[in-house]
Amino acid sequence: MSVKIRTELCKRIKGSLGNTQPPEAVNAVLSYLDLRRDNSSGDFIVSLPLRTREYDARSSADNIVSLKPDGVFTEVRPNENRLDNVLFRLNRDRCVREILENDPKTVTIPGIDDVGKKIIVEFSSPNIAKPFHVGHLRSTIIGNYVANINNFMRNDVRRINYLGDWGTQFGFVQLGINLLNVADEKMKQEPIKLLYDAYVHANKLAITDPSIAERAREIFNDLESGNARDIGKWETFRQFTVDELTATYQRLGVKFDEYNWESTYNAKNISQIISLMESQGLLITDSECRKVVSLHEKRQVPIIKSDGSTLYLTRDIAAAVDRFDRYKFDAMYYVVDTAQNEHFATLIKILEKMKFPWADRLTHLKFGRIKGMSTRKGSAVFLKDILDETQAVMRENQIQSPTTKVSLDSSDKSTDILGISAVIINDLKQRRSKDYNFDWNTALDIKGDTGVKMQYVHCRLKSLEENSGAKLPTECDPSLLREQIVEELIVQIGRFDQAVIKSHRELEPCILVNYLFGLSHAVNKGLKEIRVKGEPDDVASQRLLVFYAAKRVLAQGMKLLGLQPLDKM
Numbered sequence: 001m002s003v004k005i006r007t008e009l010c011k012r013i014k015g016s017l018g019n020t021q022p023p024e025a026v027n028a029v030l031s032y033l034d035l036r037r038d039n040s041s042g043d044f045i046v047s048l049p050l051r052t053r054e055y056d057a058r059s060s061a062d063n064i065v066s067l068k069p070d071g072v073f074t075e076v077r078p079n080e081n082r083l084d085n086v087l088f089r090l091n092r093d094r095c096v097r098e099i100l101e102n103d104p105k106t107v108t109i110p111g112i113d114d115v116g117k118k119i120i121v122e123f124s125s126p127n128i129a130k131p132f133h134v135g136h137l138r139s140t141i142i143g144n145y146v147a148n149i150n151n152f153m154r155n156d157v158r159r160i161n162y163l164g165d166w167g168t169q170f171g172f173v174q175l176g177i178n179l180l181n182v183a184d185e186k187m188k189q190e191p192i193k194l195l196y197d198a199y200v201h202a203n204k205l206a207i208t209d210p211s212i213a214e215r216a217r218e219i220f221n222d223l224e225s226g227n228a229r230d231i232g233k234w235e236t237f238r239q240f241t242v243d244e245l246t247a248t249y250q251r252l253g254v255k256f257d258e259y260n261w262e263s264t265y266n267a268k269n270i271s272q273i274i275s276l277m278e279s280q281g282l283l284i285t286d287s288e289c290r291k292v293v294s295l296h297e298k299r300q301v302p303i304i305k306s307d308g309s310t311l312y313l314t315r316d317i318a319a320a321v322d323r324f325d326r327y328k329f330d331a332m333y334y335v336v337d338t339a340q341n342e343h344f345a346t347l348i349k350i351l352e353k354m355k356f357p358w359a360d361r362l363t364h365l366k367f368g369r370i371k372g373m374s375t376r377k378g379s380a381v382f383l384k385d386i387l388d389e390t391q392a393v394m395r396e397n398q399i400q401s402p403t404t405k406v407s408l409d410s411s412d413k414s415t416d417i418l419g420i421s422a423v424i425i426n427d428l429k430q431r432r433s434k435d436y437n438f439d440w441n442t443a444l445d446i447k448g449d450t451g452v453k454m455q456y457v458h459c460r461l462k463s464l465e466e467n468s469g470a471k472l473p474t475e476c477d478p479s480l481l482r483e484q485i486v487e488e489l490i491v492q493i494g495r496f497d498q499a500v501i502k503s504h505r506e507l508e509p510c511i512l513v514n515y516l517f518g519l520s521h522a523v524n525k526g527l528k529e530i531r532v533k534g535e536p537d538d539v540a541s542q543r544l545l546v547f548y549a550a551k552r553v554l555a556q557g558m559k560l561l562g563l564q565p566l567d568k569m
């Protein structure tokens with residue numbers, strides 16, 4: 001309903017709550033204010049639930065309903081249909097004007113919401129020389145959204161990709177490279193695949209030849225202790241890999257502020273942290289000569305192996321400390337699949353035991369599995385394969401579609417963008433924690449609730465703008481926008497800030513996705529029944545303003561989700 005109206009309403013409500021609610025509750029009120037159009041009266045109504053998970057304001061109900069109307073609302077009353085609920089009737093014209101004239105570039109809620117927090121989002125984080133599996137894809141898509149929406153809410157966001165390049169398996173990779181004698185030039189062209197091949201090759205040999213595993217372990221120990229001769233080469237391979245990954249991320253429209261390496265936190269580099277743990281009396285040596293932390297009687301977690309090398313968990317402890325030293329973050333999100341639940345719970349517990357006061361600022365933002373996402377030839381192993389497959393399937397659809405307007409030659413990027421939009425939306429429309437089945441037909445269906453549909457609606461709005469012959473008015477005139485369908489569309493546009501605030505609070509992209517589907521439906525209905533072309537100038541230009549505002553909101557929402565809005569498809 002425009003952030004301004006929301007903020008003003010919220011301030012009034014805050015005043016009538018007095019000191020009965022904790023400060024966070026007032027923030028929650030913001031996200032619960034729900035704008036609707038009352039079907040029978042045509043009024044623009046905002047409802048406020050008095051009891052939610054975060055607050056119970058029933059004792060302030062009398063204060064709220066006795067608030068004096070002002071420029072924002074014309075009436076406030078209890079909801080006869082639902083107790084525990086208060087209704088504000090808004091000043092319609094002011095509301096229409098603000099919704100249509102407001103540019104949704106950021107959502108800032110002055111004086112009420114907190115902004116400017118330092119937020120770290122760690123996401124994607126694949127392992128070098130191992131497949132970039134669909135879990136990493138989901139992390140990339142969700143993580144990108146989490147970073148975007150925090151940025152939109154005016155937080156200071158840092159995007160980190162924490163690449164796995166350490167552990168015994170890298171002994172296998174190195175050995176495989178030696179055995180296969182891969183030339184550097186070749187490696188440069190296809191590092192991800194060749195490193196993986198090397199890994200697979202050494203592993204295969206190890207099945208019949210036990211000395212292979214032994215040699216791999218030795219190589220890794222040399223790397224870990226800093227005795228390896230080939231470390232420079234290893235660094236080059238890593239750089240090639242990042243170059244290849246960056247190109248693929250670019251197709252997805254994803255950027256990172258930094259790439260971090262697990263290997264940065266190897267045994268040699270983190271002795272300080274180990275000494276700290278030792279001085280705190282947290283480390284004990286177990287019967288297998290490992291250094292372990294005892295979480296409770298039955299649970300001892302290894303921190304240093306008997307040969308002195310680190311573990312995944314150890315490196316995460318060191319990485320968290322390092323990031324706090326560098327950024328003093330207010331929150332850090334690890335966007336990683338549910339399978340690593342226990343790992344992150346342990347990580348946070350250990351940091352608490354180490355008495356870091358910021359340990360509770362870490363959140364494991366978990367998500368369920370995608371099942372059945374494979375290419376038609378077999379299972380997809382690398383991100384690039386998944387994206388190429390998406391592009392191929394999408395192209396077939398475009399070729400067959402009678403509405404295709406783009407030329408489909410090689411310079412055309414729409415196929416790739418459409419396919420990727422489909423994959424992203426198909427993912428983000430699910431609740432994060434849910435496992436879901438991936439199906440190409442559902443994901444790419446232009447008629448269903450998909451990314452392709454969103455793009456299609458965006459293109460239609462763009463084309464209206466170009467072909468209607470109408471011009472945008474200098475000012476909004478609410479008296480010319482009285483039709484029910486138009487009002488419904490305006491209200492739907494006005495629900496954008498609400499969707500954003502809620503989606504941000506819960507870090508659930510599906511809230512925003514569903515909102516955008518609702519908006520797309522309202523737009524389609526509007527385009528079908530409300531004409532712009534051929535109407536008198538003043539009416540045409542006011543109507544165009546409504547569609548223009550819808551396009552702006554749709555585009556902004558799509559960008560937050562990681563889509564690049566298309567003008568033509």
Ligand code: ARG
Nearest residue numbers: 125126127162163164316336
């Ligand atoms: N590279 C890991 C994997 O693929 C994920 C890393 C997640 N982040 C972390 N800080 N542990 O399983």
